Amino acid sequence: MTAERHLRLSIAAVALFLAMGLWLEAMYGLRAEGWIDDPLRREFLRLGHSHGALLGLVNVALAWGIERLETPATWAGKIRLAAWLGALFVGVGFVAGGLTHGPTDPGPPILMVPAGALMTLTATVAVALVRPTDARPPAAD
Amino acid sequence: MSRPRLAAIWLFGPALVFAASALVGVGLTLADDDAWGPVERRGAAVVRSETCARCHPDEHASWRRTYHRTMTQEAVGDAVLAPFAGESLDYLGFRATMDRGADGRPHLRIAATEAGEGEGEGEGATPLLDVDVVMTVGSHRYQQYLARIDRQGEGEVWRLPVAWHVGEGRWIHLNGAFLEPEGTIGAADDYLRHLSRWNDNCVFCHNTEPRPGARADGSFATEVGELGIACEACHGPAGAHVERHANPMRRILARAEVAAADGSIADPHALPPGRSSEICGRCHGNRIARDLAQVLREGDGFLPGEPLADVSRPIFADSAIGGVDGAPFAERFWPDGTPRLSAYEYQALLLSPCHQEGEGGGLGCGDCHSMHASEPSMQVRADRRGDAACRGCHDMSAIPATHGGHPQGVGCTDCHMPRITYGLVQGMISHRIASPDPGAWVGRDDQPDACTQCHVDRSRRWAAEAMARLDLRGSPPAADAEDEAESWASRALLDLYGGDPLQRVLAADALSRASATAPPRERMAWLVGALEDEYPAVRFAAGRAVAAVAEASGEAEVAATIARYDFLGAADGRLEVVDALRATLGPDPFADRPERRQRLLDSQERQLLWIGE
Known part of the structure; x- marks a missing residue:
């Protein structure tokens, strides 16, 4: 994933999940059935909204960090993909899990959340640890 | 290892490992018969409410507010x-x-x-x-x-x-x-x-999964699953349910409709109204056990969701028990079979046309009450308060605004569920939902009707004639239906002075209500006569009624006097209060006709009641 695309998609993710906040507010204001009367669904949609928006911002920060720290290209593209997919999986996993929940637990899409969280975590750690020199071939003895 | 491959493994490897594990877990759970097949609930362990709270915190919190818990x-x-x-x-x-x-x-x-x-x-x-x-x-x-x-x-x-x-x-x-x-x-x-x-009486309906543990030597080893009416009183022992749902994949894959049908727990909301109501009827409907000895050893054997009739039969007016002649429970019912005590609400429901004739199993307890979505007192569903109780089934637009001929403020239940039940030292509404028909009872003094419970200054014949004037369905009074006393006073006053103890309590309660039609001083003057009643429960009701009317009508002197009244106190102390009230409120309503008063007292004497529990 290119730097420009990552930045644009990250900001788009922030916009998407912020817009979702408007939707949740509207449902609250309209006392929408299936929202007001369903605490579990409400909780997981809120989790999706907040995590999606926050992880979108984390992606913006990672995009800046990758440029600033000169993360080598062999890592940078994959970090961007992992971080963005991670944010998407977490946000969408919470939302879809809440929409399909059972009596006490979210629905199967919730399984996307740990996978997304792991990708976000590994991407963030990689940005912190990978140095510009890590792209060079090992020096000959 | 090349750096691109290392990067891919580092960045995506953990997520892929998790995804693969999750897929395996989903597959194994879907293929596991134990996760989805029938579960034997009978004999399952009781897990207690704190275990239920882990997965059902809202339901647990709403139950904790109830008087069932305590x-x-x-x-x-x-x-x-x-x-x-x-x-x-x-x-x-x-x-x-x-x-x-x-x-x-x-x-x-x-x-x-x-x-x-x-x-x-x-x-x-x-x-x-x-x-x-x-x-x-x-x-x-x-x-x-x-x-x-x-x-x-x-x-x-x-x-x-x-x-x-x-x-x-x-x-x-x-x-x-x-x-x-x-x-x-x-x-x-x-x-x-x-x-x-307690071991072989109160323990049953006031606790969860009780086992009296009666032994042959007369001793008891009583155990209860949980003190009070907790989750498993209505949902059944939840050990099998908890064990099955310990698997998080099972919980994630369980949609509501699957969970309701998985059989590991009873969900009263998912049961037909009749079956659901049996769960309430277990305690809100006194019963006769099929095997009393077994009940005293092991408990009643009822499993919520299964037929209550498997283990017991509800007590009705004509119910018989071995070794006892006649109908030993008859005095717990009005002559028409309507229960007149609390803890018979289930029988009253069974006798109601709304239950018998309703579609889809008829009206059930859950149509008006909720353990989780209600105020603790009476636990009426928030969407079923007042006339909304009837709107769920009855099209109010088809009922003329003039129905009943009453002003606003008189609701459906005031007439169709009159307060003719005694329980917990007060009058309560009847759960036999019926239409008043005072004309059918003109000439009878053995059962209160809905009309004269509010129209306390009127006779039953007046009520019957009013029904006809208001174009309401009702029986015309039989031509030969004569009761000499009917012309002496209102039905409520006749009940208060000449009814059986239960009628006297209900009459006192009726006279205390703000909706009662007679002037406050007149009502209080009538009530004073019941302060000398032989039954302490009647005296309690009458004293409470005088205090309520005095407070509502601003009669400070009466309020101060009745505050000195102790329904359990010595007779001379009670008489002192009665004399003081008579001086304020006037003489006994039958003071100028002592023979009538005596005849009503004789009527009381003939109608002794011994209703314990």
């Missing part, structure tokens, strides 16, 4: 509503003293007073009871207390004869809570009439 509690801390700070209650020649032991535990001592001549009199004599309170029963209307006393065998717990009335903020003797004559001063048997054994 039905039975250990007698510690806030559970004990009475002060137990040295109060005393003198009644029937005995003094009950309520205080606390050195460890702070509530304590009750009962000994004869000088007036009493019974057991345990005088200084140094053995008290009638001298016990520590171990448990409480109830927390809404009044709270009863339990103590360990091995009277007939080991392991016994007994309900004590005095209780704390929450609304009145005072101690009462249980002879005043049940419909029985007072008893003889100084007679220990009369005083201890309601000292009843």
Whole structure:
């Protein structure tokens, strides 16, 4: 994933999940059935909204960090993909899990959340640890 | 390893490993018969409400607010509503003293007073009871207390004869809570009439999954799954349910409709109304067990969601039991079969056309009540309060606004569920939903009707004629239906002075309500006559009614006088209050016709009731 695309998609993710906040507010204001009367669904949609928006911002920060720290290209593209997919999986996993929940637990899409969280975590750690020199071939003895 | 591959493994490897594990977990769970097949609920372990709270916190929180939860509690801390700070209650020649032991535990001592001549009199004599309170029963209307006393065998717990009335903020003797004559001063048997054994009585409907544990030698090894009416009283023992749902994949894959059908737990909302109502009927409908010995050993054997009829049959007016002639429960019902005591609400529902004729199994308890979406008092669903109780089934737009001919403020239940049931020392609404037909009962004095419970200054014949004027369905009074007393006074007054004890309590309650049609002073003057009643429960109702009317009508002098009245106090003290009230409110309504008053008193004498529990 290119730097420009990552930045644009990250900001788009922030916009998407912020817009979702408007939707949740509207449902609250309209006392929408299936929202007001369903605490579990409400909780997981809120989790999706907040995590999606926050992880979108984390992606913006990672995009800046990758440029600033000169993360080598062999890592940078994959970090961007992992971080963005991670944010998407977490946000969408919470939302879809809440929409399909059972009596006490979210629905199967919730399984996307740990996978997304792991990708976000590994991407963030990689940005912190990978140095510009890590792209060079090992020096000959 | 090349750097691009290392990067891919580092960045995506953990997520892929998780995804693969999750897929395997989903597959194994879907293929696991134990996760989805039938579950044997009978015999499952009781897990207690705190376990349920882990997955159902909202339901647990809403249940915690209810009086069901506090039905039975250990007698510690806030559970004990009475002060137990040295109060005393003198009644029937005995003094009950309520205080606390050195460890702070509530304590009750009962000994004869000088007036009493019974057991345990005088200084140094053995008290009638001298016990520590171990448990409480109830927390809404009044709270009863339990103590360990091995009277007939080991392991016994007994309900004590005095209780704390929450609304009145005072101690009462249980002879005043049940419909029985007072008893003889100084007679220990009369005083201890309601000292009843918890192990094989109260334990059943006031706890979750009780096992009385009656042994052949007369001792008890009583166990309860949980004190009070907890989750598993309505949902059944949840051990199998908890075990099955320990698998998180099972929970994630379980949609609501699958979970409802998985059979590991009973969900009253998912049951047909009749079956769901049986869960309530287990306790809100006195029953006769199919195998009493088994019940006393192991519990009633009822599993919520399965037919209640498998283990018992509800008591109706004509119910018979082996070894007893006739219909031993008849006095618990009005002549038309309508239950007249609380804890028979289930039978009343079964007798209601709304249940019998309704579509899809008819009206059930859950159509009006909810354990989780209601206020604790009466637990009426938030969307079923007032006339909304009927709107769920009846198209209100098809009912003319003039229906009933009553002004706004008179609701459906006022006429169709009149307050003709006695329970917890007060009148309660009937759960037999029916249309009033006073014309059918003209000439009868053995059952109250809905109309004259509000029109307390009117006769039943007037009510029957009003029905016709208002174009309401009703029977015309039979031509030969004559009751001489009918012309003497209103139905409520005749009931108060000449009805059976239950009618007298209901008449007193009716006269106390703001909706009652007679002027306040007239109602209070009538009620004064019942302050001398032989039944303490009637005196209690009458005293409470005078106080309520006096307060509502701003009669400060009457209010001050009735505040001195103690329905359990000595007769001379009560008479002093009665005389003072007569001086203020005027003479007895039959003062100028003593022969009528005497005839009504004779009628009372002929209608003694002995309704304990």
